[in-house]
Amino acid sequence: MSRELSELYRSLAEDADGRTLALPEELRGRADRRARRRITGTALGTALLVGGLATGTGLVLAEERGPVAPPAAVEPPSSVPAAPTASTPPAATAGPVVPTGGTPRATGTPAAAGSTRAAPPRAPGRVPDRAFFVQAASNRTGIEPSFRDTDALPALCDARYRSDAGIVQRRTRNLAYKLPQTPQGYVPDGSYAHTVTLYRPGRADEFLRELRAAVRGCPTQPGVGGGNASTSRLRLLAxxxxxxxxxxxxxxxxxxDIDGNPTGGGEVRxxxxxxVDDVVTVLWEQGWEGTSSPRSQVDADSRRAVAAIEDWLR
Known part of the structure; x- marks a missing residue:
């Protein structure tokens, strides 16, 4: 035996002596595990092959039968409406909706910059002199009207007006008048306390309701009528x-009379x-030296008072 071969055997022997041989049970366990992995891999490959064949067969049959209809949509119960998503804006329409009558409905689009739409009237903040009417020439006495801080109405028992809290401004003037047939320079036939009051929105109509209730609640009252101590009777007129x-x-x-004795007649105020809108004008006819209020003259001056306020608010 050659020297090289002897050294090779000796090297193999030394290497074999340094290793521990596995027991027979361990060798059989390793062989069993390799066998199980081989069987599992074979079964998995077979399953994949069968699945692929089934899928291909289904596709071929589907093409022969035609397209499959999608499943029918299931509507939600009518008692539970679908809630819109808050973050999703409504879909924009292609144009304005036109109702049955054929007139386009307003879409809420702001007017263009060059629009000629008139600006809304500005609400007044004070009562100017022009809110008071100008007397007809035939009613002027030559006595100039004067503005005074005086009552707008006579006292009506214990009436109070909640609408006073809505007053923006109130102005009162006193003016005398004569009837058209009275010659110039004669004693006036009567006088007014003429008041114009500007209210906040809605309070003027409230005042009229309160005034009606106050008159109904005060049918008699002593001492009303310009210093006359007799009991006065109050009533609403149509x-x-x-x-x-x-x-x-x-x-x-x-x-x-001047001595306080009854004359048999009566004074009527x-x-x-x-x-008019949020404005109330009051004509309180107060007479002149015991005269009574002529209804026709009060009506004529009332129409003038309304016209003056309408011109002011226009």
């Missing part, structure tokens, strides 16, 4: 055709409150 609404009432008091 009224229409003035502004947006009006209240007319009278105060009737037995007439007395007419008070009319007229609403």
């Amino acid at each position: 009224d229409a055709g003035f502004g947006d609404g009006s209240v007319l009432f009278e105060i009737r008091t037995p007439a007395r 007419l008070i009319r409150a007229i609403r």
Whole structure:
């Protein structure tokens, strides 16, 4: 035996002596595990092959039968409407919706910059002099009207007006008048406390309601009628055709002479409150030296008062 071969055997022997041989049970376990992995891999490959064949067969049959209809949509119960998603904006329409009558419905689109639409009227903030009417030439006495801080109405028992909280401004003037047939330079036939009050929206109509209730609640009252101590009787009168609404009432008091003795006659005072929008004008006819209020003259001046306010608010 050659020297090289002897050294090779010796090297193999040394290497074999340094290794521990596995027991027979361990060798059989390793062989069993390799066999199981081989069987599992074979079964998995077979399953994949069968699945592929089934899928291909299904596709071929589907092409022969035609397209398969999609499943029918299931509507939600009518009692539970679908809630819209808050983050999804509504779909824009292609154009304005036209109702049955054929007139396009307003879409809410703001007017263009060059629009000629008139600006809304500005609400007044004060009562100017021009809100008070100008007397007819035949009624002027030569006594100039004067603005005074005085009552707009006579006291009506214990009436209070909640609408006073809505007053923006109130102005009152006193003016005398004569009847057309009275010659110039004679004593006036009567006088007014003429008031114009500007209210916040909605409070003017409230005042008229309160005034009606106050007159109904005060049918008699002592000492009303320009210093006459006799008991006065108050009552509402039918009224229409003035502004947006009006209240007319009278105060009737037995007439007395300068000594306080009854004369058998009576003094009649007419008070009319007229609403025009958020403004109320009051004509309180106060007479002159015991004269009574002529209804025709009060009506004529009431129409002038309404026209003045309408011109102011226009």
